[in-house]
Amino acid sequence: MFKDQVDKLVQTAIRKRASDILFLPRGEEYVIKLNIRGTVEKFSCIPLTYGLQIINYLKFKADMALSEHRRPQVGSYLLEEKQGKKVFGRFSSIGDFLGRESLVVRLIYQEKDANEKYFFPERLQNIKKQCQKKGLVLFSGPVGSGKTSTMYHLARSMAEKQVMCIEDPIEIYEPAFLQIQVNERAKMSYAELVKASLRHRPDVFIIGEIRDAQTAQIATTAALSGHLILSTVHSQNALGVVRRLLDLGVSKTDLEQTLQLIVYQRLLPTSAGSSKALFEKISIEELSWKELETAAVRKMTIGWREDLETCFHNNWISKETFKKYSEG
Incomplete structure (x- = not known):
């Protein structure tokens, strides 16, 4: 189920030419934001446990350690490939003192003319x-x-x-x-x-x-x-x-x-x-x-x-x- 939501989120971010997707813990939920041409806008809020599932799914795809929740990690993964054009994701995670991770996905588009x-x-x-x-x-x-x-x-x-x-x-x-x-x-x-x-x-x-x-x-x-x-x-x-x-x-x-x-x-x-x-x-x-x-x-x-x-x-x-x- 969360795979479909991740795919929908990524598609929305790419359609809007966002440069970053941010997953930020706020109390008992995760706030998902998009950075579009330097302006960060709220996309949605999801329950904390659901947010952690999505982050673990993305970390797995980016070959990051699922057992590590506090130390900074980086990874990368091909998010989309359509009609020969590719969008890569560069992943960066870090945990707070409660062990709740935040994740930023930098979207790297295939260069234009x-x-x-x-x-x-x-x-x-x-x-x-x-x-x-x-x-x-x-x-x-x-x-x-x-x-x-x-x-x-x-x-x-x-x-x-x-x-x-x-x-x-x-x-x-x-x-x-x-x-x-x-x-x-x-x-x-x-x-x-x-x-x-x-x-x-x-x-x-x-x-x-x-x-x-x-x-x-x-x-x-x-x-x-x-x-x-x-x-x-x-x-x-x-x-x-x-x-x-x-x-x-x-x-x-x-x-x-x-x-x-x-x-x-x-x-x-x-x-x-x-x-x-x-x-x-x-x-x-x-x-x-x-x-x-x-x-x-x-x-x-x-x-x-x-x-x-x-x-x-x-x-x-x-x-x-x-x-x-x-x-x-």
């Missing part, structure tokens, strides 16, 4: 040209801003290259790539997997996230040795990515030799009711090291503001969206 997915598709072509060089191409932006989809799109354009993906977990299934999933319990961290994968001599690495000093150093070393590295770094703007890498111990000299491009990305709701990505880009040639002294207080580049104004004047976005995203 670039003209439909990005406000300025020509900027994506420019990023593709940058990816012809070896070195670091780094992406930043909040969770759900489409960074992984963009990295996969870029990697797919390099049909002749051997691509290796290291993620936590694998978000998008791509049979043409060699995909490896982080497993901290088995001592398969980002850093360890990158180090081991270098022996396979891939042309391109997709590293899900540079989150610690060891991964930052190994990724930089891989770039120095002639690989193209596509990865994400948490930061509130493009300049902040450089500050973050310096804080993680990467030297200025190594960055000058390896850093090709930084891309800050956001998904903005359009006036047509869809979502499209907007970029802020900084190449190594454009990078002013003096500006890094004020990167902590500086927000977005002038180019971001100009592109946002263009979107607004062309009626691609609303006035409210323009104001909301003016600072990134």
Whole structure:
């Protein structure tokens, strides 16, 4: 019975192009919510025991431990495949002090045509040209801003290259790539997997996230040795990515030799009711090291503001969206 309800929920979420399905415990019930273009709306409420059954069903499908209810877990599962189009689910669970789990299912849609997915598709072509060089191409932006989809799109354009993906977990299934999933319990961290994968001599690495000093150093070393590295770094703007890498111990000299491009990305709701990505880009040639002294207080580049104004004047976005995203 609950399988039918899960299928109905997933179908509704996909039809509405939701980015997340949330199962949140509230007293003696579970509240199910959908994140649609950045707005979280209530879908339904179900009894607590029924909610736990649904969560266990989804955890089983995502190859997560059913006996673990408090420790954070991640998993993934193909939710839908119709007419050759796939929707993947990335699962994340965590329990509260009462042992009640909350579960978030991130919906990852098969990418659209670039003209439909990005406000300025020509900027994506420019990023593709940058990816012809070896070195670091780094992406930043909040969770759900489409960074992984963009990295996969870029990697797919390099049909002749051997691509290796290291993620936590694998978000998008791509049979043409060699995909490896982080497993901290088995001592398969980002850093360890990158180090081991270098022996396979891939042309391109997709590293899900540079989150610690060891991964930052190994990724930089891989770039120095002639690989193209596509990865994400948490930061509130493009300049902040450089500050973050310096804080993680990467030297200025190594960055000058390896850093090709930084891309800050956001998904903005359009006036047509869809979502499209907007970029802020900084190449190594454009990078002013003096500006890094004020990167902590500086927000977005002038180019971001100009592109946002263009979107607004062309009626691609609303006035409210323009104001909301003016600072990134």
